[in-house]
Each structure stands twice: as C-alpha cells, then as structure tokens.
C-alpha cells in the first residue's frame with residue numbers, strides 16, 4: 001500500500017474488477033479514501049451491464065470513500081467526469097463529456113466511469129484508455145486512447161496522480177465544479193434520445209441546471225435518472 005496525498009493506493013496486477021477489490025478492502029476495515037489499481041481486469045464492468053475491456057496499457061482504478069448520502073453521491077458520480085477531462089487536458093488532449101459521465105475525444109470514447117453505492121461506501125471506478133495502440137474490431141470505431149490521439153506513451157502513474165489531485169478539487173468544492181463541468185458537456189442546443197422512468201423520449205436540450213437537471217423542450221429531467229442517452 002502506498003500513500004499519495006490523502007489516498008492509500010494498492011496496486012494489483014490482474015483482478016476481476018477493481019470496484020470489487022476496493023469494496024473488499026473497505027469491508028475488511030481499511031479506512032477510506034482508498035484506491036485500487038490493476039494492470040488488467042478479467043471482468044471489468046461498465047454501466048448498464050456492459051463490459052469494460054481491460055487489457056494491459058489502460059488505466060483501471062477504483063476510488064472507495066464513505067458515502068455522503070444518495071444525492072451527494074449521485075452528483076459526484078456524474079461530476080467525476082470533470083477530473084478525467086481536466087487530467088486529459090493537462091496531458092494535451094481536448095475531450096468532451098457525454099451524458100451522463102462518459103469522456104470522448106470527437107466521436108470516440110476514451111474514458112468511462114462506473115459509480116456504485118454499496119454498504120456505507122461510494123465506489124467510483126474509472127477506466128481511461130492510455131497506452132493501447134489498437135482495439136478489437138467490434139469496438140475500434142467507438143474507442144480511442146491517449147496514445148492513439150497523440151502518438152505518445154504516457155506514464156499511467158502520472159495520469160492517476162493528476163486525476164487524484166483534480167478529484168480533490170472536486171470534493172473540496174463541488175459547488176465550484178459545476179461551472180467547469182458544464183462547459184465540457186457537449187449536448188446543449190442539440191437533440192437527444194434517452195429513457196427516463198421507463199419512457200423513451202426525444203427532445204432538445206436547452207440547458208443543464210446546477211442540480212443536474214436537463215432543461216428541454218419537453219420538461220426537466222434529472223441526469224441521475226436518465227438511461228441510454230444518445231446524441232442525435
């Protein structure tokens with residue numbers, strides 16, 4: 001276990017999912033905040049039951065902390081895309097946020113976040129495609145990496161530490177984060193399709209308010225309750 005800033009970090013080689021590893025550490029009594037990284041995941045999970053391909057070269061980690069209640073946790077899970085964006089910008093990329101918390105370069109995904117609330121804990125799992133030089137045929141039109149975008153190999157520790165410093169800024173002043181976050185969200189003024197409380201809707205996004213409601217031509221919808229968001 002190493003210490004960085006306020007975090008205890010455990011680096012593992014191959015695990016099923018770092019989200020599960022961090023939960024086990026917390027349940028065994030390790031004090032949060034704690035981070036688990038892995039070189040590779042055999043059962044990396046994404047949102048909505050998707051898989052997250054986790055071959056060596058990417059950065060896979062989960063941050064475990066004490067839950068601050070549903071509302072605050074949900075907000076943090078959405079806003080956690082901001083430290084990812086700020087990290088990628090620090091390394092010279094120009095990302096955007098796709099609702100709810102995906103990070104894209106152009107039309108390709110570079111990072112995804114899986115937030116889970118279990119027992120008294122909030123777990124934020126982050127996958128960032130760092131040094132992968134290719135992806136399997138099924139996803140190569142959908143995915144990119146820092147290496148593919150810049151032609152450079154990055155030190156994944158540096159990427160992680162940059163993220164953690166940016167994440168601290170987010171938890172220390174979540175109210176200041178909204179203004180930075182909203183300017184990277186790429187849907188304002190566009191049409192989108194999504195499912196809200198079991199109904200499929202197509203509407204125009206006019207704005208996103210501070211409570212993370214999408215303001216649309218069909219009413220207000222909270223981001224936490226939106227599934228299958230697709231920009232049209």
Ligand code: BTN
Nearest residue numbers: 017044045046047112113125127
């Ligand atoms: C998504 O885009 O659907 C979310 C992907 C989240 C992937 C990360 S990798 C580290 C952590 N462990 C997991 O099993 N998933 C998250």
